[in-house]
Amino acid sequence: MNCEIVAKAPVHPTEDLEKVIKALSNIFDYDDILIAEESVTVKGNTSCLFPFKEFLEKRQIRDTARKIILKGWDEESKTINLKLSKQAAFAGMINLVEDDLSPLGEIEL
Numbered sequence: 002m003n004c005e006i007v008a009k010a011p012v013h014p015t016e017d018l019e020k021v022i023k024a025l026s027n028i029f030d031y032d033d034i035l036i037a038e039e040s041v042t043v044k045g046n047t048s049c050l051f052p053f054k055e056f057l058e059k060r061q062i063r064d065t066a067r068k069i070i071l072k073g074w075d076e077e078s079k080t081i082n083l084k085l086s087k088q089a090a091f092a093g094m095i096n097l098v099e100d101d102l103s104p105l106g107e108i109e110l
Contacts, residue, residue, distance in 0.1 A: 008108055009040055012040055024091040025090065027052070028085070029049045029052065030051055032046070053095060057095065065097075070083065081110075083109075084107035085098060085110060087106060090108055
């Protein structure tokens, strides 16, 4: 099965572009990066999720993550939509977000 992984993070006028890129780099081993005026998008295949998977295993939160991932499953489009805290990603952590609570916006996966 061939899957494409796409993660997109907004870049607000008060944010440092390099820090947004670092947040994405901390949790994804992406193949391509697209830097636009208001966002940064990274793309890759399933292997780009290795740091993400490794973090979930180390923190022993796979069951919780699995529940959130299943909530993000869209049967019709065969996609999974997740939101991650951009601030946590910058710190090298993964925090799955269920609501739009972050003032800086989330990384959409």
